Amino acid sequence: MNETIKNILSHRSIRRFKDEPIPQETIETLVQCAQAASTSSYQQVYSIIGVEEQSLKDKLAELAGDQSYVAQNGYFFVFCLDYHRHQLMAEMTGGNVDATVQSKEGFMVGMIDVALASQNLAVAAESLGLGIVYIGGIRNNLREVSELLRCPDHVVPLFGMAVGFPDASPGLKPRLPQEAVFHKNQYKDDEKALPVLKEFEMKTAEYYKERTGGARDEGWATQMARTMAQPKRTYMKEFIESKGLDKQ
Known part of the structure; x- marks a missing residue:
């Protein structure tokens, strides 16, 4: 390396x-x-x-x-x-x-x-x-x-x-397992993807628990579901168009 x-x-x-x-x-x-x-x-x-x-x-x-x-x-x-x-x-x-x-x-x-x-x-x-x-x-x-x-x-x-x-x-923050992001020839079906995501959920929950001394123990999927429940910066489309971009 x-x-x-x-x-x-x-x-x-x-x-x-x-x-x-x-x-x-x-x-x-x-x-x-x-x-x-x-x-x-x-x-x-x-x-x-x-x-x-x-x-x-x-x-x-x-x-x-x-x-x-x-x-x-x-x-x-x-x-x-x-x-x-x-x-x-x-x-x-x-x-x-x-x-x-x-x-x-x-x-x-x-x-x-x-x-x-x-x-x-x-x-x-x-x-x-x-x-x-x-x-x-x-x-x-x-x-x-x-x-x-x-x-x-x-x-x-x-x-x-x-x-x-x-x-x-x-510390290094865990990344998704390679099996979750690297697809060979075709996109993996959910049956193969879900076990990997569940394992990563437990791994990241443990990471946050250790990093925060137990103050936080949510895993990646739980965190993403919460933070992505509502869209952010919804003014963006109007602003971008006001700059003369992305109109078509």
Whole structure:
């Protein structure tokens, strides 16, 4: 097993960082790694905003649900789906990309590009001994986040990532067994899937019980059923369309 695989398999979210900035050269290297990710048809439908001003980080922490590690870290990135650049390109060349930008496929391409770039950055950061945590909480108040970061039409901040020198060492959180997520040739039927899920339910219940000293003992399925009982951020469709995206 090489060092890259060891680092990937050792991933855990870090929510407490040392008060130590990340060198600018390292920041630029991490962004370069993000840009090296695969991108659909060379479109590169993303931008990355590096939030350096403490006042902006403090406000983002508030908008994300008062998550302190959004404000207290070595560096904070915001990953955005970005078709604004493509609109500028179309104006520059006399073309028209509206149909693609407004399509469902176009929106999916953008989200996939963002995810690939961000995970490249995460793996690179962890290979340097840094810790990371993804911040989906910025979507709690996406209109305000967008205004704070001055994102024009066709640009949507999808999530943040706090990066820094770890000041905590949480345990590895169990993942679903490979039998639950890896299907060979055809999707497994429920008769084969259910026993695996039931076993994972017991394993994760034991994990939470141990981690919280008995204060919490729900398994993964119980947790997911509870948290997914009601949809979240139901304003999203209207907001995305207001940005000129996903209209078709």
